Amino acid sequence: MRYMILLLLLSNIAFSQDTTQYKVEGRHNSAAAQQQPYVILISADGFRYDYAEKYQAEHLLELGKEGVKAASMIPSFPSVTFPNHYSIATGLYPSHHGIVNNTFYDPGKNENYSMGNKPKVRDGAWYGGTPLWVLAEQQQMVSASMFWVGSEADVKGVRPSYYYNYSERIPMESRIKAVKDWLTLPEDQRPHFITFYVSEPDHAGHRFGPEAIETAQAVREVDSIIYQLTEAVRTTGLPVNFIFVSDHGMTAVDREHPLPTPAAIDTNKFLIPASGTMMVLHAKDKTDIQPLYETLKKEEAHYKVYLKTNAPAELHYNDTDDRMNRIGDILLIPEWPYVFSTRKPGAGHHGFPPLQVKDMHATFMAWGPAFKEHMSIPSFENVNVYPLIAEILKLKITEPIDGRKEVLHNILK
Structure with a gap:
């Protein structure tokens, strides 16, 4: 695992130092x-x-x-x-072209896309x-x-x-x-x-x-x-x-009171590809979705919890819009100025509902x-x-x- 991480880091360093201009021949x-x-x-x-x-x-x-x-x-x-x-x-909208976050999980591929993963950023199969x-x-x-x-x-x-x-x-x-x-x-x-x-x-x-x-x-x-x-x-x-x-x-966000990952979320049952101004949960077993949703709904504090099926229509970010099946099963959206973080957040954030x-x-x-x-x-x-x-x-x-x-x-x- 460490070897794979090292290879990825070295690969990204090499990509970031590429200053070549590329030209596709034969175009007019x-x-x-x-x-x-x-x-x-x-x-x-x-x-x-x-x-x-x-x-x-x-x-x-x-x-x-x-x-x-x-x-x-x-x-x-x-x-x-x-x-x-x-x-x-x-x-x-992101739900229609498929780049639904800076980092996201695609269940069909069983892979994460991340803006920091240069090989995937340059793979046209991710883009609608x-x-x-x-x-x-x-x-x-x-x-x-x-x-x-x-x-x-x-x-x-x-x-x-x-x-x-x-x-x-x-x-x-x-x-x-x-x-x-x-x-x-x-x-x-x-x-x-x-x-x-x-x-x-x-x-x-x-x-x-x-x-x-x-x-x-x-x-x-x-x-x-x-x-x-x-x-x-x-x-x-x-x-x-x-x-x-x-x-x-x-x-500007509240740096002194970051929101912790709710204790009800079992990371053995749910993948969390993104957090910060939206915590995204993908269930490994779909039967776990509703029970966790109901628990989180009762515990809401400085965030709103949604199923992919009931996310607000104004976000264009729900089950109906999810053309590539990349939106999480459960979404936790903080109320401004709060963000999810395990440490003191940065001074400035974006990602909130516009x-x-x-x-x-x-x-x-x-x-x-x-x-x-x-x-x-x-x-x-x-x-x-x-x-x-x-x-x-x-x-x-x-x-x-x-x-x-x-x-x-x-x-x-």
Whole structure:
């Protein structure tokens, strides 16, 4: 067992040091694709809906003012990184695309998926839906990815024409240069859809909390990165549209009173693949579900307990929605500001139901030739970004999605 753990750790270290740009040979834009505009979809992890104003991200505030800015963007539940980045990319709720948490158990495979397990992150068999880069490539439009959840995997057998495996070792100036280089390729090879991911201010928010000076600094660093990226792209003279989003927000939690794992849970009978802002239980024997549920229901204290069959419809996270059978049999959802933990929790957390905890809300801004100017819009769900980008690029959506074109159609010129 120790040998296997060591191999996994060494494997992940090797993956994290990979700074190679990968190119899929033989891809070209069709003549029709070459006539379309360009979209760069940017995500700053954990960039809460109010961070730009709160910490005076001057460049983002100006860009949002010039184009379109939403009051907030509502993440899907659970409001954590992998499910929401992939919901933005597919237009599907997590229960529909299958990435139901950062770490989860698949009973059919009898395996855990974890965002830290690089071989599984890069295995397309875990991912449902049709991500935007796959949709583009299927319709002979070249795409590129400077990181995004799912972009390293062969989803439906397809990766972006140009992509990098996620690595913090790639300097930011090199990432920005890569985007500019892509946009200066010959027209038949030039990507019209590009994703660009930044890991801050999520790290700072977790470690120091959303009110900390370190988080403010991280927000301003992101602001500087966006400015550098937009300036580099501007020199190409191309009609590039920018969409700046985040996956979720961040909130301060009660660090002095973490919730323990309820004593009624027998870990010989139940698997617990995830905890924190949602404790997930999978029963080894289904006859154990109801008795434990009834016991936990009587003992509820600073958390709500649900069966997969009676989870609130607003979460889109229940038996009816569970297309890949990956949602736990029993879900324990803490009441804000509490979290499940065996030690003192970190200062900042996300994952709470976004319709109950406003701090979970994310950011949405858009600017460029396709967008109206000086426009403010109300909050909306993140699954609606997918049909917006498809409309800009004139991509035909080929399978049912949860996002609706009419939600954001009016922000386009």
